[in-house]
Each structure stands twice: as structure tokens, then as C-alpha cells.
Amino acid sequence: MASALLLFAVLFLGTVDSNNLKRRKNGKDQWNECPNIEGFFSYDSNSPCGPQHWHKRYPLCGADKQSPINIDTDKTRCEDDGRVHYRHSGEVGGIFENNGRAPNFVVKKDHLRNILILGDDEDNDNGDNTGYVFKELHFHIGASGSSYGSEHTVNNQGYKGEIHMVHEKLKGGNNKKDTDDKKDKDDKNENGGQQDTLVLGRFFNVIEECCSYADKLISRYITKIPNYMDETEAHVKPSRMLPRDGKFYTYVGSSTTPVCKLDVLWTLFKTPTTVCETNFKVLMDLETWEAGNPPRSKFGNNRPIQRFDVGDVRTNFGKRCRDN
Template identity: 30%
Template sequence: MRRRMFIYYFLHTIWSITSAVANSSGTSSIGRNGPYWDSFRHRTSPEAAKLCTVGTRQSPIDIPRSGNIQASFGALTFTNYDMVPSKYTLVNNGHTAKVSPVNTNPIAPLVNGGGLGSTFQFAQFHFHWGDESDVGSEHLIGGRAYPLEMHMVHFNTKYGSDLLGALGKGKGAFDTLAVFGVLFVVQESDNPVMDPIIKGLSSIKNASTETDIRGFPLYQLLPANEQSYYRYMGSLTTPLCNQIVIWTVYQVPVSISERQLEEFRSLQYGDESQPLVNTFRNSQPINGRIIMEVSSSPLAQISLSLFCFSLFLPFILTSFRH
């Protein structure tokens, strides 16, 4: 499995590099998310955030509904996702609402398998949302935006024992982070799983405020079928836009009510009354990247080795002609 994954990621990198360069609108502040993207300018220089405009593996993307590679990996294995921590810390950092575990339990939630190639430890999750329910998510599927997207951030344990350590030791490696994207759709009734978070939002209206919320098992945040997802190589969606993320975007959305969404929309950028909304980056060019569509259905599976060979075949034939 590790050898197959190395071949996949190697080919993925070569494919991206030889594709068209991303357009220069990656950091554009035009549109409904202009204030959100502009809020990063004070802390990053154009040179430091250069990848945001010239990177060829940028995120988020608009995931096509057809034409993806139907793939089969081993099952994603979630360890300690059923653990209930005593509490989480919920923070309004002026860009998003972020939830982090309070490190009172040495047993950390981990995920491996599913073609990740390593073991990743959970660090935090945060959200992206819009001012209305027609926008909000960072990833699109078939051109459709969702009102809310949650990112569950994990770091590769081979690079460190915490998030900052892994970011430092990883030194830009493509597999430094594994981020799981969960999309939300609107339903009439509240989602009770979201209750602790929704209740906590009222205490962090202004930027740089935080509160503690009661603990709950992380598995409750996962969609009904956690083995059906899209997989591609990408980047952080905020500056510095480092291309260090193995993205897993779930095919099956989770529900949330309009009332609960309004609590996210009531947050503010700072002490002022400007609402913290449209906290998403625009879709970035795919640039020929391989998008894997992984399903728990055996009818949707093919051999990754055969897929890799199909990519090499044009180069092999060309070499024979010469």
C-alpha cells in the first residue's frame, strides 16, 4: 500500500507541475468574500504569500461530479474518535470559529488508512460560512456551494507530536497535514450534534474571544458514510497557502438549520459591528490534478496500480516512437 501511495503522490506532483500555472486571481478580494480575504493582508506580505497566486496545487477547488478517478483504498481507521474530552476551547480568531481540544487526556484521536500513507493526529476543527445559504463552503461539488463547511485538521505524526512541530519539521512536505472537509446542507430542524458549538458562539461574538464548551466524541461530526469521499492534493486555504495538505472532502453532507447558521453569521471581525461572514476562499484552478473518488461500494472500485500505469502509458509510447 505504501509503495502504491508513493507512486500516486509522485505522479500527482509531476502532473500538477506540468499543467498550466494557477491564475493570478488566487488572492482576489473581489466579491462577497472580499472583506474576509482582505483581513489577512495586515499579517502577510505579498512575497510571503506568493504561493497563493503562483501555486499549482491550491485549495479549495470545484470538484467535478463526473470524470474523477474511481479508486479503492483501505478503510479509513479512526482511533479514539469515540473518546469524550472534558471540554473544548471555542475561539473567534477574527477569521473563523475554531474548536480545539483541551489537552487533559493523553489519548489523542488518530486517523490512518484510506490511502493517507501515515498516521495523523487530530489538532482542531474550524468552519467557513456565508451571509446567505447559497454560499459559504470553500469546496464546491459540481459547481454547487454549501452554506457551511467544517475542516477537521490533522498533522502527520512522523513530523512531530503537535501541530506547530509538524509544520516546522515537515518543511513544506505534501503530506504534512490531512484535512477532512465536511459540507452542510440546510434542514428545518436543528442538528443536536452542533448544539455545544452553537451555544458557545454567543460567547465569542467579537474577535480574540474564547470560551469553553462541553466535550463530545469527534465521530459525531462525521457524515453517515465516512468511507465515501473525494481525495486530492492541495493547500491551506488561507495565507501562506502552503501546498502541504492531503484533502479528504466527504461526498455526503451533514445537516444544520437556518437558526444554527445565523449564530455563525452573528460573529464579528473585531469589536466593530462588521459581521464575520463569507469566510471562504474562491475556487482555485485544478491544473490537471488527479481527483480520486473513493466509495464504499465495490462496484466503484478499480486498481490504483492500473490507474498509475495508464498515466505512464503515453510517455512509454512516446519513448518507443523515438
């Protein structure tokens, strides 16, 4: 009888251990080790909640066409609509917040009026779904000592950081009704320009002199939000972040933070801007939502490259476009 009970106990404990192992492998209980913050994720590569594990809590982070990517300029092709510009451009009010992930500017609802246009038609902000409204702006940088801090790379070369301006598709107006054009929208999504979310990306390098619009935003507002959950009233003019030459790369991918929203249209400007050394230190010193609130310099906030061999990146510059 005793032998039978001993055998049962061994088998039972073995089953429990096996089930626990399965849960650990698929990540179901790893997140219990992370800070108890809604929507939490980490940039710490050694954390059970780090970028390599995001898909275990946020399944879309493991889906196809993830961002960021490496742009291989030898594989790009020419973009038909070769211009990005703002209509109704002006300064908008909002809040600069330290949300623990990044210093993030959020436009107030009654200031959602800066309309980004794809293409050359100045008035085309409703008729064929090419208008996007500016909603957010935030900064990505690398950990202290990292070779680069941008999320995207070009020919396997990164920059010190990357600024993202998030836009959402205009709703209403003369846009086609969803009930009439669902199939048409699916077809257009394959060609770009019809996604619900568009992100403008601007790389930046670090120099000694403070002279860019990014420097103005950091000096005026981000210096006021050093601690996690700090916020301050702010005003931003997104058109000031666009380069004069207007050269860009564009492709369809995902958002680079959980929930890793799919079908995001990315437009990354070729020409970088700058951030001065003093203001870059401000970005590095910001508190994060990681356990103990260490500075951003400890882990950075740039997601690792998700795709290297991407064949559907388009540009509005270069020999291919001149030859067309």
C-alpha cells in the first residue's frame, strides 16, 4: 500500500512539474515577475517581459510584417506619390507626459486639426482617404553604450535616436462608406496609403550645439517631466519636424510597442535632424516604469529589428525614381 501511494505521489508531482514547465515555456506565468502596471512591457533583454517575450502577452507582436525593419536601399522601388506635407498646419496644444515608455506628446481632442497629406493635391484631405490627423509625438533612444538608438536602420546602420509622429486616418467627410468599399480598402492596403495609422519617423544624430526643433521641445517641455508619470502642458507644430528635402522611405508594418498594431503605414525621412548633447542627456535621464524606476539610459526604448530582408520598401528619391 505504501509503495502504491509513493508511486502515485511521484506521478502526481511529475505531472504538476510538467504543467508548470509548460506554463513557463509559453510565458503564461512569466509576466507575474513584472511590475503590476496595466499594459506593462519591458525593454530589458534579460527580463521575462522583454522584447523577445512580448508576443506571449501581446500575440500581435508575433504576427507577420513586424516593425522596425532594416531598409536595404538596393531593394527599394519608386513611390508614385512623392510628397508628404501638412494642410491646416499649425501649433497644437496637448500634454507632454513621461509614461514610463517614452516622453510622449498627446494632442488634445479639440486640437486635432493638423492634417497630413500624401501626394501633391493640396485639397485632398477627404476624398480618397489620403488625409491623416496628427495625434502623438515621442522619442526612441538606445541604452547607454549601445551602438545606435534608432528603431529602424538603413543598410544596417542606425542613428542615435528616432522621433515618431503618429497619425490616424481622417473619419467622415467625403470618405467612402465602409459598407461600400471593404474589399476595395483591402486591395488598397496592399499598395500603401490606405492604412488607418500612419507614423512619420525622423532619425536624429547628437551634436554639441542645440539648434533643432527637437531641441526646442526637449528644452521647453521634456525637462519638466523627469519622473515617471510627470506631465506638462505643451504646444507642438509637427510641420517643423519635416525635413526640407522631403526625401523618405515608406512601407507597411506594425507599431513598435505592444499591442504591436498591424497594418501601419511607415514614412521614414532620409535626412536626419539633430539633438544636442545636453538635451540627449535629458532623454537618457528620464525615469522609466521598470522596477525601481531606473533611467532610460539603462535599457533604452528601441525595439530590436524584426525584419532584415524586406522587399516592399518604396522611396520618392534616387535613380529608380528619376528613370521613371
